[in-house]
Amino acid sequence: MSQAYDLLVVGGGINGAGIARNAAGRGLRVLLVEKDDLASHTSSASTKLVHGGLRYLEMYEFRLVAESLREREVLRRAAPHIIWPLRFVMPHEPSMRPRWMLRAALFLYDHIGGRMSLPGSKAVDLTVPPHRGVLQDRLTKGFEYSDCWVEDSRLVVLAAMDAEARGATVLTRTECTALARSADGWRATLQAPGGDREIEARAVVNAAGPFVDRLAKAALGSGTPSHLRLVKGSHIILSRRFPGEHAYIFQQPDGRIVFAIPYERDFTLIGTTDLLYEGDLDKVRIADEEIDYLCEAASRYFVSQVTREEIVSTYSGVRPLYEDNAASNSTVTRDYVFELEADGGAPILSVYGGKITTFRKLAEHALGKLGEAMTVPGEPWTATASLPGGEFEDGDFARFLWQSSEHYPFVPPEMLLRLARAYGTRLASILQGAENLDDLGERLGGNLYEAELRYLVRHEYARTAEDVLWRRSKLGLHLPADAQARVGEWMAANATETADFA
Incomplete structure (x- = not known):
């Protein structure tokens, strides 16, 4: 006998996790399935920003920018451990956009979203530290503005955890292979x-990201290729390029912008690209032309040239953008669009586009759209709700970190900072009962102990070393090969690939 749900959500990226969370909190019986790991595709391959999208103003996407800026405030309150402010410095390149245009855009950016908690924009002198000696001498003036950093794959996991806490069933490594x-x-x-299984659901949400058309074909017998443009974005990671906690935003001759962002303490993240993608969606890799583009883009601004030899890692993802027939991949809308199909029977809602910043609002709108074809109980509720780990007083991370250091004096400061940033108040589930580091079990490498792996397996759906080293954390950048191998051995011995249905 198959099990029955109100809603089957297919796709464990940020949109699927957000919709499952919202729906479970409104009383629907929800099943979320993901064929790989949570955030294993596009949602872990972003530039890792919660932002309004300054360049979208140039495309007249005023509604999207305003909504994104409002959502930036909401998400900061919901998850202050994994989302925090970041200042961006934009050097003025006289051969590109004039200063008056940048000043006007930033003025609009400061105000279009309503009252904001982050500092506004201002002019900045690039001839003094920390910019002097980092940027080329021809760059003397620029602007500075605020946005936020986010641990993107952790945001997806937290949304899924919250969905499960509210009654949803979350299954990774579970592919929806047929729909009748x-x-x-x-x-x-x-x-x-563990084998095939059949379930029943009143409705389906197709939040499969770049695989959205594949699922639509399985469900309806025909896909919707005219509505989808697959655009690949790639990033390169270098050793730390400049001091300070600010990021740079570099204008390019083709009209695009490229970010250079402090990353994982020891590195600099540079991205992204925009290439039409027609390859295997399960094997997305950076292309040589993208490496050349990003190296050249950064080299136009930094004093020392960026070379291939500096690259320590790369990552790429494919954005499932709604096809609006824009001439350039860079100007295709990043807004989200729904396609509800209910005329032929039970409803299926397909999700196109979207971005990490607007995932919560997208989920609200998705439930509203589904409400046109089925009864959806309850009211929107996520605007004031914390995500797991974000429940500390006034979102004051510094105070929370200080209190944690007093509570766990045996944890080295660098380790405590990493745990607090990753898990927020949930670090108690890792450290509870321990009086010294030995109580945390085997040390796998660096400051990674067995207790953390046990937590990730039990509570965060981690099943492989890659889940741990590259999505639940970025320890893959820090741990040597032998330590990574030990993590793999531990996970193989202790993490089960099977899960029970609720």
């Missing part, structure tokens, strides 16, 4: 390591 429709529901075939 009737007048009042769907029968889905799910393929998992």
Whole structure:
């Protein structure tokens, strides 16, 4: 006998996790399935910003920018451990946009979203530290403005955890391989390591990201290729390039912008690109032309040239953008669009586009759209709700870190900072009962102990070393190969690939 749900959400990226969370909190019986790991595709391959999207003003995307800036405030309050302010410095390049245009855009950016808690924009002198000696001498003036950093893959995991806490079932490594429709529901075939299973659901949300068309074909017999443009974005990671906690935003001759951002303490993140993608969606990799583009883009501004030899790591993702017939991949809308199909029987809602910053609002709108075809109980509720780990007083991370250091004096400061940033108040689940580091079990490498791995397996759906080293954390950049191998051995011995249905 198959199990019955109100809503089957297919896709464990930020949109799927956000919709599952919202729906579970409104009383729907929800099943979220992801064929790989949570955030294993586009949602872990972003530039890792919660931002309004300054360049979208140039495309007249005023509604999207305003909504994004308002959501930036909401998400900061919900998850202050994984989202924090970052100042961006934009050198003025006289051969590109004039200063008056940049000043006007930043004035609008400061005000279009309503009252903001972050500092506004201002002019900045690039001939003095910390910019002198980092940027080329021809760059003397610029502007500075505020946005936020986010641990993107952790945001997805926290949304899924919150969905589960509110009654949803979350299954990773579980692929929806077939959908059969009737007048009042769907029968889905799910393929998992433990074997195939069938479930029933009143409605389906197709939040499969770049795979959205594949699922639409499985459900409806035909996809919607005219509505989808797949655009690849790639990033390169270098050793730390400049001091300070600010980031740079570099204008390019092709009209695009490229970010250079402090990353994981020891590195600089540079991205992104915009290339039409037609390859295997399960094997997305950076291309040589993208490496050349990013090196050249940064070298136009830094004193010393950026070379391939400096690159320590790369990552790429494919954005499932709504096809608006824009001439350039860079100007295709980043707004989200829904396609609700309910005329032929039970409803299926397909999600196109979107960005990390607007995932919460997207989820609200998705439930509203579904409400046109089925009964959706409750009211929107996520605007004032914390995400797991973000429940500390006034969102004051510095105070929380200080209190944690008093509570766990045996934890070295660097380790405590990493744990507090990753887990917020949930670090108590890792450290509780320990009186010294030995109580945390085997040390796998660096400041990673067995207790943290146990937590990730039990509470955060981690099943492999890659889940731990590159999505739940970025320890893959810091740990040597032998330590990473030990993590893999531990996970193979202790993490199960199977999960039970609720």
